[in-house]
Amino acid sequence: MTTPPDPADLRFPAESMLTEPVMGEQIPVDDEVTARPGKRRSNSQFRDIWLRYRRNKLAVVGLVVVILLIVTALLAPFITPYDPREQNLLNAIEPPSAEHWFGTDVLGRDLFSMLLYGLQLALLVGVLTMLGSLLIGVTMGAIAGYLGRAWDGVLMRITDIFLAFPYLIGALVIVRSLDPGRTKGVGPVIVALVILGWTTTARLMRGQVLALRESEYVEAARSIGASSTRIVVRHLLPNAIAPVLVYAFTSIGVAVVAMASLSFLGVGVSIDTPEWGQMISQGFRNFGVPNTSFLWVFPSIAIIITTLAFAFVSDGLRDSLDPKLR
Amino acid sequence: MVRAHDIDLDTSAPLLEVRDLRVHFVTDRGTVKAVDGVSWMVGEGETLAIVGESGSGKSVSAMTILGLIQSPPAVFPTGDIMLRGRSLMKMPEKQQRRLRGKEIAMIFQDPLTALNPVFRIGDQIAEMVRTHQKVSRAVARRRALDLLGEVGIPNPPVRLNQYPHEFSGGMRQRAMIAMALANDPQVLLADEPTTALDVTVQAQIMALLEKLQQDRNTAIVLITHDLGVVASHADRINVMYAGRIVETGSTDEIFYQPRHAYTFGLLSSLARMDHRRQERLTPIKGVPPSLANVPKGCPFHPRCRFATDECVAAVPPLEPVAGAGHLAACVHSDRVGMANDERLAL
Amino acid sequence: MGKFIVRRLAQAVLVIIAAMLLLFLALFTLGDPFATSGDKAVPPETQAALRAKFGLDKPVPVQFLVYLKNMFTGDLGIDFDQRRPVAEMLAAALPYTLRLAAVAIVLDILIGVVSGVIAAVWRYSFADVLVTILTTLAIGVPTFVIGLTLRKYLSGELFFPAVPRSAFGPEPFWLAEVLLPAITLAIVDAAFIARLMRGSMLEVMRADYIRTARAKGLSERKVIGKHVMRNSIIPVVTYVGIGIGVLLGGALITETIFQYQGVGYLLYKAILSNNNPVIMAVCAFAVIVFVLLSLLVDILYAFLDPRIRLS
16 A cells, blocks of 8 residues: 555554564465454554545544534533523523524523533433443344344344334333433433334344354354354454444434434423423424524534534444445 | 348458457556457357456456447557457447347356346346347247257246246356347357356356357357366467467467467466376466556566566567467467477476 | 245234333333322322223233223223323324325435436436435434424415414315425435435446346346346335335324324324323334334335245
8 A cells, every 4th residue: 555654653663563563564465354354453454444534535524523522512611601501581582692602592591501511411312322222232233143043033023122113202102111200311311212222233233243153264263162252252243343333323423313303302301401402492482483593593503513423424434444335 | 220130240251350459447546458459350150268367358358349348437549349340349339239139149257146136037038039139028938938948947937937046056057148149149258157157067058058059150259267168168269468368379279389488387287187197286476467567578477487588678479389370479489388398298 | 925924924913012012011100191290299099090090000911901902992092181082083193194104205205216316327427426415414414403494494375384274274285284294204215215226226236237238238228227226226115115114103203393283293292291092002003004014115025036035
């Protein structure tokens, strides 16, 4: 490959010498790839992934936006002087001004602050949902795919039942059942999204493992007496994980939209919480009032930016993690 | 509507002739010279084999003859393809299409992927018939039935209504052949027709092709990397390397008097059944060159055991060696000849 | 084939019953509808009396079986709010949802398939780039944002009747009423279909059998229209089928935004008023329709792809 070296490699020559043998370049590529594909990705593999990722301009933009969003969410208290929960009914539904950049909502809360704290919440829910689904889904999928038989049957039937629910319907039923007192916290929302999210991850993982289980390098590992755990952890997981990770990143955006949808329908978080769907729902209830579009337009834009950014990142990941998927 | 017989074909001209054909692909990494100045012809009832490693340009030549190479990215700097004296390359696409499948048909390497999985075998053959002949559905179907029988598929009435995945590999290739021969083409291009098949089935398929060729006097252009397939079935052989023909001659000439170092290398790496005692097989070292970056001079010189400075200086032209019609593009054809005599004497 | 259908049907019935049980537990046992207001607002004795009245004091399996039995006789219970039979409410909302789903699906397929085909056949052209950009945006923008925007800026007295319509006014022409919600739904789905169609066609166009079709001398129109289409439509059919399943179960968000009197809006209102029998009925309906549509898609898939039929 004739690409100029990554600045990072120039900065830490000692480190790359430690991890990469000097002769590394002379080993034919084929050996590395076909003989031990289950091996941990080396530094150069990460660099290849990054090089492929960089080719997708939108994905780079998405990554920059995602990083900006995370930084903004973390710094929210320092960015805005207002407490997003502080109500001021005398100053309700004020259009954008120098004091309140994005205006105030029906309770007189500063919309800009609410947006920032809404971002915090959205990212938190998105990431927790992703991690939860990933953890359960990958474990269950790997077990079902590798052990097969009864394990597989049970898992498939369970996922069948969960997949029988249209996403939003399933989510609202679960949230309601977990929150009979209607306290409308974030917990039930996250749990509901994980319950619905892990099934797809598990099925993806199972499919990957099923396909890889019969592959030659796994046979080879088995023939030299490697244990099941070792085969799954060292050989199957690293190779099966690519599409699963891609899906996981997509699911962050899905979770953000799902929470907003739930709140919009009055099932998600309570009106006290600064949350985008809740904010949009307020705007919707004041639809007839002239000049109140800012109530729902700003949070809508926030959702669009977030979902698009994550979608671009997962697109880029798909292309760079596994070129064959394209 | 223009049918194939409307197109003015000169029956006295050679059946299929390729003249100085060049097919280049312009890519980011430079120009890939897939075919770079190739000429040959094939007559009625004749079998011409084009032999070479993958990436030597043999499949691209065949696809070019059918007009299936997209341009761009492909360009054709020189050359022409003549069918009975008519230039295929200057012909408008619409006319070319009437010849495609009618006068020139093709069978492919992997009959599973080459047959459409969602259509019945019978329908796929009938479609070939109806594309080029004005006949009713029923007639086309009957023709498909006959063809299946002719290529040795048992129980054609049942097989007609089956899908490709219900056929075994050999049966699929028979169906593919039936489809290719549906319009009694004058030329049959066979691109690695047996490579994807079991060895026993390979022989059956080749025997079938030979029988059908005798019945119809079809010209066959047999494209393969497998000298073993070629030996018993080809009349003439073109050996290709890096987009060029490096040696051409009758099958006997190529097998018993190779004059190009590459041909010699190929034969030395082949196990010989007629041999009295065990010999060491000598593989050709190295890998075929990238077509975007063909070595200077004789493209084979980096892998050649006869190579000298002379080989790097210029591309050796195809020149007559012993025997009429036996040409080789090798500076050291004499030394190759002597080395070959030694090998045969063992 | 017959055996395959029977097996899948049995599977679907089991899945439906299991899903219904989950729904029932979630809505009536875990989410006890009479505990929601707290003991202060509704004294425990009253709660108990209400539970007894609605049969919620019996063991859960009995409750569930009674519910299933009643369901088969068309009795979905009485709603908590105005004591109307739930089945009637559902039946009243159903035609609206059917109309909306039908119009949305037609738009989906028209817009999605056509733009997907154009993008694939003229790959890298201006049209392709345009389709890619538009689909990316449409998929990235949540349904409720699209819906709100359309309702805010497009719905007027003239083109699309202003919603919500008055309960006492004259019934508006159904197509006029259905158009905006249908477009809202179609925007996202059509984008998905376009992408799926494009990707699927590009993949099929690389296949060996397409080269064979060209080698037969078929015209490009026939190669694309017959050989490529027939293969690349298979994943699209699957997606559309599942999509219909979701739509028939009520387009929750869209119907809510346009206050369109379908099943989805019924559910929304039921959620607001904690009307559990209605929630149960609509969710059960959505699940049943969704599972049956998935079953239909499986059968259709086997019909479209002969390779599936044997295994």
